[in-house]
Amino acid sequence: MTDDLVRVLLVDDQELVRSGLRRILRRRAGFAIVAECGDGDGVPAAVAAHDIDVIVMDLRMKNIDGIEATRRLGESDPPVLALTTFDDDDLLSGVLRAGAAGFILKDSPAEDLIRAVRTVAAGESWLDPTVTSRVLTTYRKAVAPTNHGPADQLTPRERDVLRAIGRGLTNGEIAEALFISEVTVKSHIGRIFAKLGLRDRAAAIVYAFDHGIVSPDNPVA
Structure with a gap:
């Protein structure tokens, strides 16, 4: 990001949807729509041609869908926020497995979309809270079992x-809740991932649910 301006690539096969997204992600709100694609097959060229901080990616498109387009991106490419009208657990867990940093439903409030795009552009994850528990259950079933480290090796602060990660908080929100700096939060997260053998934030959320650190029935506890 440059001067707090988030540069966005919009990928959606409906012009009407892209127009609506443009109205929400306006420059005066801190966004610049630097490129648009009507299908996933145009993503590589757009990424190569522009400086992009985040890709807002539709999932259902005619030629190359959002899951496959996300899968084809490299680790150094911009992070993907999946955007869909479909409350489909398999679809959403599929885009997480493909490497997306998060997902949000198209009927979410504009304020949530703005927060989600900013969060993913900053290198964090955003999982729509209305469907996260169900989607992670599907995600868990589809991913090969991994021997993660035991939770008791975490310090109380790391726990x-x-x-907080399991509850879906961003780094900034964690810092505010725990009265520590974001730099300290990032350090804690790095140690948590290393100790538990976690590859990303989605895996950390699954771990937190699986080990009772966050309760599926009471995720805010």
Whole structure:
């Protein structure tokens, strides 16, 4: 991001949807729509031609869908926020497995979309809270079992941070809740991932649910 301006690539096969997204992600709100694609097959060229901070990606498109387009991106490419009208657990867990940093439903409030795009552009994850528990259940079933480290090797503070990740908080929100700096939060997250053998934030959320650090029935506890 440059001067807090988030540069966005919009990928959606409906012009009407892209127009609506442009109205929400306006320059005066801190966004610049630097490129648009009507299908996933145009993403590589757009990424190569522009400086992009985040890709807002529709999932259902005619030629190359959002899951396959996300899968084809490299680790150094911009992060993907999946955007869909479909409350489909398999679809949403599929885009997480493909490497997306998060997902949000198209009927979410504009304020949530703005927060989600900013969060993903900053290198964090955004999982729509209305469907997260169900989607992670599907995600868990589809991913090969991994031997993660035991939770008891975490310090009390690291456990607090992991619980906050499981609740879907951003780094900034974790810092505010725990009265620590964002730099400290990032350090804790790095140690948590290393100790538990986690590859990303989605895996950390699954771990937090699986090990009772966050309760599926009471994720805000």
